[in-house]
Amino acid sequence: MSMVSDKFAKLSVDSAPGQESRQHTSAVDLRGATLEGVPVDFSHGDVDAFSPIPGSLDAFVEGFHVGADQAYTAYRGRQSIRAMLAERLATFTGAPINADRDIILTPGTQGALFLAMGANIARGDKVAIVEPDYFANRKLVAFFDGELVPVPMDYFGTTKGSGLDLSALEESFRSGVTLFLFSNPNNPTGVVYTRDEVVAIAKLAESYGVRVIDDELYARQIFDEREYTHLCGLAMMNPDNLLTIIGPSKTESLSGFRLGVAFGSPTMVDRMEQLQAIVSLRAAGYCQAVFSNWFSEPEGWMAERVALHQAIRDDLFAVLSEAEGFRARLPEGGSYLFPQMPTIDVGLLEFTKALRVQAGVTVTPGTEFGPQFTDCFRINFSQDHQAAVAAIRRTIELVYRYRS
Amino acid sequence: MSMVSDKFAKLSVDSAPGQESRQHTSAVDLRGATLEGVPVDFSHGDVDAFSPIPGSLDAFVEGFHVGADQAYTAYRGRQSIRAMLAERLATFTGAPINADRDIILTPGTQGALFLAMGANIARGDKVAIVEPDYFANRKLVAFFDGELVPVPMDYFGTTKGSGLDLSALEESFRSGVTLFLFSNPNNPTGVVYTRDEVVAIAKLAESYGVRVIDDELYARQIFDEREYTHLCGLAMMNPDNLLTIIGPSKTESLSGFRLGVAFGSPTMVDRMEQLQAIVSLRAAGYCQAVFSNWFSEPEGWMAERVALHQAIRDDLFAVLSEAEGFRARLPEGGSYLFPQMPTIDVGLLEFTKALRVQAGVTVTPGTEFGPQFTDCFRINFSQDHQAAVAAIRRTIELVYRYRS
Numbered sequence: 001m002s003m004v005s006d007k008f009a010k011l012s013v014d015s016a017p018g019q020e021s022r023q024h025t026s027a028v029d030l031r032g033a034t035l036e037g038v039p040v041d042f043s044h045g046d047v048d049a050f051s052p053i054p055g056s057l058d059a060f061v062e063g064f065h066v067g068a069d070q071a072y073t074a075y076r077g078r079q080s081i082r083a084m085l086a087e088r089l090a091t092f093t094g095a096p097i098n099a100d101r102d103i104i105l106t107p108g109t110q111g112a113l114f115l116a117m118g119a120n121i122a123r124g125d126k127v128a129i130v131e132p133d134y135f136a137n138r139k140l141v142a143f144f145d146g147e148l149v150p151v152p153m154d155y156f157g158t159t160k161g162s163g164l165d166l167s168a169l170e171e172s173f174r175s176g177v178t179l180f181l182f183s184n185p186n187n188p189t190g191v192v193y194t195r196d197e198v199v200a201i202a203k204l205a206e207s208y209g210v211r212v213i214d215d216e217l218y219a220r221q222i223f224d225e226r227e228y229t230h231l232c233g234l235a236m237m238n239p240d241n242l243l244t245i246i247g248p249s250k251t252e253s254l255s256g257f258r259l260g261v262a263f264g265s266p267t268m269v270d271r272m273e274q275l276q277a278i279v280s281l282r283a284a285g286y287c288q289a290v291f292s293n294w295f296s297e298p299e300g301w302m303a304e305r306v307a308l309h310q311a312i313r314d315d316l317f318a319v320l321s322e323a324e325g326f327r328a329r330l331p332e333g334g335s336y337l338f339p340q341m342p343t344i345d346v347g348l349l350e351f352t353k354a355l356r357v358q359a360g361v362t363v364t365p366g367t368e369f370g371p372q373f374t375d376c377f378r379i380n381f382s383q384d385h386q387a388a389v390a391a392i393r394r395t396i397e398l399v400y401r402y403r404s
Numbered sequence: 405m406s407m408v409s410d411k412f413a414k415l416s417v418d419s420a421p422g423q424e425s426r427q428h429t430s431a432v433d434l435r436g437a438t439l440e441g442v443p444v445d446f447s448h449g450d451v452d453a454f455s456p457i458p459g460s461l462d463a464f465v466e467g468f469h470v471g472a473d474q475a476y477t478a479y480r481g482r483q484s485i486r487a488m489l490a491e492r493l494a495t496f497t498g499a500p501i502n503a504d505r506d507i508i509l510t511p512g513t514q515g516a517l518f519l520a521m522g523a524n525i526a527r528g529d530k531v532a533i534v535e536p537d538y539f540a541n542r543k544l545v546a547f548f549d550g551e552l553v554p555v556p557m558d559y560f561g562t563t564k565g566s567g568l569d570l571s572a573l574e575e576s577f578r579s580g581v582t583l584f585l586f587s588n589p590n591n592p593t594g595v596v597y598t599r600d601e602v603v604a605i606a607k608l609a610e611s612y613g614v615r616v617i618d619d620e621l622y623a624r625q626i627f628d629e630r631e632y633t634h635l636c637g638l639a640m641m642n643p644d645n646l647l648t649i650i651g652p653s654k655t656e657s658l659s660g661f662r663l664g665v666a667f668g669s670p671t672m673v674d675r676m677e678q679l680q681a682i683v684s685l686r687a688a689g690y691c692q693a694v695f696s697n698w699f700s701e702p703e704g705w706m707a708e709r710v711a712l713h714q715a716i717r718d719d720l721f722a723v724l725s726e727a728e729g730f731r732a733r734l735p736e737g738g739s740y741l742f743p744q745m746p747t748i749d750v751g752l753l754e755f756t757k758a759l760r761v762q763a764g765v766t767v768t769p770g771t772e773f774g775p776q777f778t779d780c781f782r783i784n785f786s787q788d789h790q791a792a793v794a795a796i797r798r799t800i801e802l803v804y805r806y807r808s
Contacts, residue, residue: 003526004675011678013479019681022478048472057468060690064461064660068452071660072422079425107511107662107684114683122407123527123549136682143682145527256468256475258511258688271408274415277423278540278547279518280511284662284688286464 010142015349016135017043017364017380020356028353029346031401038384039360040391045335045382047253050305053293056254063289071285076273077105081291088295089263092220093244094233101266104273105291107283109217109247109260112272114140115279116213116243116262119271120179121146128172128180130164132338132369132376134187134215149177150370153186155329156340161194162186169201173208180205183215184231185222188338188369188378190313190331192222198229202236211241211265218334220302221251223310226332232264240265248294250335250382251305257287309335312381315389323396325403335382338366341375344402348374351402359394414546419753420539421447421768421784424760432757433750435805442788443764444795449654449739449786454709456657457697464661467693475689480677481509485695492699493667496624497648498637505670508677509695511687513621513651513664516676518544519683520617520647520666523675524583525550532576532584534568536742536773536780538591538619553581554774557590559733560744565598566590573605577612584609587619588635589626592742592773592782594717594735596626602633606640615645615669622738624706625655627714630736636668644669652698654739654786655709661691713739716785719793727800729807739786742770745779748806752778755806763798 013019020043040046063070070078079099086099097103106112113136121127121144129137131150141148149172154163162184169180180201184193193201205212214231222228231237232244247260260283262272276282313331320328325342344351348365355361366376381388417423424447444450467474474482483503490503501507510516517540525531525548533541535554545552553576558567566588573584584605589596597605609616618635626632635641636648651664664687666676680686717735724732729746748755752769759765770780785792 003529004524007526008523008675008678011675011682013678013681016479016681019478021483044476046472047475051471057465060464060468061461064464067455068450071451072448074423074426075417075420107688110682111684119412120408122411125407139682143679256689258684258686258691271412274412274417275547277417277420278415278514278543280515280662280684281422282662284511284691285660287662287688287691 007143011139015352015365015368020362023353028350028357030354030358035359035394035397037360037390037394038387040383040387041362042379042381042383042391043362043364045250045253045380046384047255049384050253050382052253053248053297054301055293056257056290059290059292060257060286063286066289070289073282073285073288075276075282076269077283078288081105081288085261085291086263089246089261092295093230095230095235097263102269103261103263104269104276105283105288106260106262106276107280108249108255108258109215109245110136111258111283112245112247112260112262113215115272115275116245116268117141117144117181118275119268120211125179126175126177128169128177130182130186132188132366132373134183135368137181149175155189155191156327161197162191164193164197166197166200170204173204173210177210179211179213181213181215183217185218185333187218187334188336189329190334190336190338191329192226192228192332195227195229198231199234199236202231202234205241206237209241212237214242214244216244216246217250219246221306221309221335222333223306223313224332228333240267243268251302252294254290257290259283259287259291309382312383312385312388313337315385316381316392319389319392319396326396335380336378337381338376338378341377341399343375343404344399345404346402352377355395355398359398361391361395363395411547415543419756419769419772424766427757432754432761434758434762439763439798439801441764441794441798442791444787444791445766446783446785446787446795447766447768449657449784450788451657451659453788454657454786457652457701458705459697460658460661460694463694463696464690467690470693474693477686477689477692479680479686480673481687482692485509485692489665489695490667493650493665496699497634499634499639501667506673507665507667508673508680509687509692510664510666510680511684512653512659512662513619513649514540515662515687516649516651516664516666517619519676519679520649520672521545521548521585522679523672524615529583530579530581532573532581534586534590536592536770536777538587539772541585553579559593559595560731565601566595568597568601570604574608577608577614581614583615583617585617585619587621589622589735589737591622591738592740593733594738594740594742595733596630596632596736599631599633602635603638603640606635606638609645610641613645616641618646618648620648620650622654623650625710625713625739626737627710627717628736632737644671647672652695655706656698658694661694663687663691663695713786716787716789716792717741719789720785720796723793723796723800730800739784741783741785742780745781745803747779747808748803749808750806756781758806759799759802763802765795765799767799
């Protein structure tokens with residue numbers, strides 16, 4: 001099994017969000033008394049604090065009662081649901097979407113990402129990935145035997161835009177990159193790419209013939225009424241070279257149904273369906289019915305949800321900004337904060353374990369998002385507001401106990 | 405994209421079960437009048453004819469109301485559900501199962517199969533596959549860049565056992581096969597491996613150190629009170645070299661929830677979880693709750709379900725046995741029949757399209773199960789009883805129109 005072992009060594013999930021309960025914590029260096037408080041799992045959003053779109057369960061029940069037509073859909077998803085979503089997503093993004101050809105329903109956006117990467121990467125293909133960016137991106141390149149070409153994003157170096165190094169991006173394209181994957185808003189920093197940046201990405205991709213996967217999972221949760229630019233809406237790229245990914249697992253709290261969508265390139269969508277056929281056949285048939293309420297939420301529901309998240313963001317950011325030795329950039333969209341800590345005298349993974357044991361706070365180590373982020377951690381602040389603020393205070397207090 | 409194109413050329417889903425509605429049928433050679441009757445889609449079971457385990461929807465609703473703990477489970481599935489299933493599956497198979505270490509919940513058994521194959525196959529690894537066997541097995545080997553080593557099963561040559569060529573199996577192991585995958589009952593023929601055959605497989609695998617994946621999807625639907633032997637229950641192999649796959653999508657009609665299970669080898673389960681983390685994170689959280697009624701069905705419910713399927717099997721088999729030029733083996737388990745037709749003067753794919761257009765009958769071409777099965781088709785007879793019998797009569801009539 002040696003070759004398989006090598007491959008899986010790159011895919012470790014020991015520090016992946018949600019897996020913390022499976023870690024061994026016996027050897028952790030604990031310092032001082034336990035910090036009491038409501039436990040907060042910042043590794044993902046709390047659907048008890050922010051519940052699913054109203055009517056989601058009813059839509060599921062209705063789907064169940066439809067019976068066979070809903071249980072067994074085409075691998076790319078039920079036609080009537082694709083048609084409905086194609087229209088809504090075209091309105092949202094400004095890009096035309098053909099329901100038969102250009103869209104596939106997937107088991108979560110993770111499913112979309114896996115299928116999209118599998119549809120594009122052959123052994124040895126160069127794939128450009130932003131650092132920092134969603135932790136699975138790196139693992140997917142490794143799994144499909146691609147060659148990772150990291151492109152730095154200096155998110156502390158600017159407050160206007162993401163800080164993506166566009167020269168490095170062009171250099172990567174010039175060196176033979178065939179695929180570029182990025183998330184906007186960026187996961188884990190929450191920065192939103194400016195229109196100029198998105199236009200620059202489109203121009204470079206078009207000029208070098210590079211395919212692009214634009215992960216817009218958090219595109220509906222933008223703060224401060226900031227402008228958001230959909231790459232697909234610009235219509236500046238060959239449409240067959242561009243795929244957009246989005247889903248209702250985050251802001252809309254439908255993660256328990258495992259639903260996602262990818263739309264754009266017909267070539268990629270076809271391949272994704274071929275792959276879906278051997279991966280898991282389809283997004284769970286009855287769950288697909290729950291899409292009916294997405295982009296059709298009750299009047300004001302989304303606006304209120306975004307405002308509530310913005311308020312949590314503001315409080316957490318204020319606490320972090322006052323904490324000596326900490327540094328954070330204000331998230332412009334999404335539910336993530338990616339603070340930098342002062343230097344500590346234990347390893348990052350050991351610290352995050354200690355934090356969970358001693359303070360009841362679960363965070364995701366920065367190294368999941370790029371090997372250089374050894375002094376950062378990510379939190380998902382879609383949590384109970386007061387519990388989240390208290391938890392970040394405990395986190396800061398514990399960091400100081402381990403400070404060098 | 406040339407290397408990716410090559411890869412996807414091997415994964416065509418145009419004739420895959422459930423995808424028929426996406427086929428182009430304009431160029432099909434239609435002969436004679438339409439054969440009227442209730443349309444029957446034999447490509448998969450009909451959950452309107454055989455509904456899900458009673459209480460399944462209630463279990464889902466209950467899971468939804470649990471909230472965050474059910475929405476976000478470990479990638480291998482919620483601990484309490486794994487514990488429950490480990491116990492029930494140990495009772496069913498006779499193999500000990502450690503809930504923390506030896507079992508993973510997956511999005512359908514297709515999900516289990518994909519993860520299991522991905523956990524075992526590195527580029528160039530030799531993988532033995534029975535012919536005929538489940539169509540995705542071949543595609544999975546291709547996708548993971550393994551080398552397919554077909555092992556013939558002469559299911560017409562015997563009525564005692566599967567007809568698996570054990571010498572060919574040993575020869576394949578001797579030639580360097582590292583993994584053997586088979587389904588029992590066999591898909592598409594419905595034959596059940598005898599105890600002697602299963603023992604022989606165990607001995608060969610143990611002797612050559614070959615890993616085995618035993619797909620027992622239909623192991624609860626065995627006819628005529630035939631003996632069924634769980635390979636894992638024999639305890640004749642290194643437990644870390646054996647993985648068993650099963651799920652509630654077929655006999656139990658829970659396919660719309662996308663649920664499956666794999667248990668056995670801790671090494672394989674660990675890797676499957678690592679892969680799950682980048683494939684689709686987990687079986688949909690709320691859906692996992694539906695496992696609660698599995699192996700805990702109302703008294704007599706499963707026995708009745710199996711009896712009803714056996715009755716359909718008997719009627720279809722009788723019709724096929726009387727049809728001149730047709731040949732079929734009586735299925736001993738599962739919901740599939742794999743008849744051989746008399747020679748026709750159009751290609752198999754063209755015929756199956758004509759059958760759908762002219763007789764409202766959807767079947768899966770034999771070539772999905774091995775390139776040599778050009779005169780066979782598979783039907784899933786988990787259908788309305790009378791509609792299925794009528795549909796097989798129409799099928800026979802249409803075959804005769806195309807007879808050479």
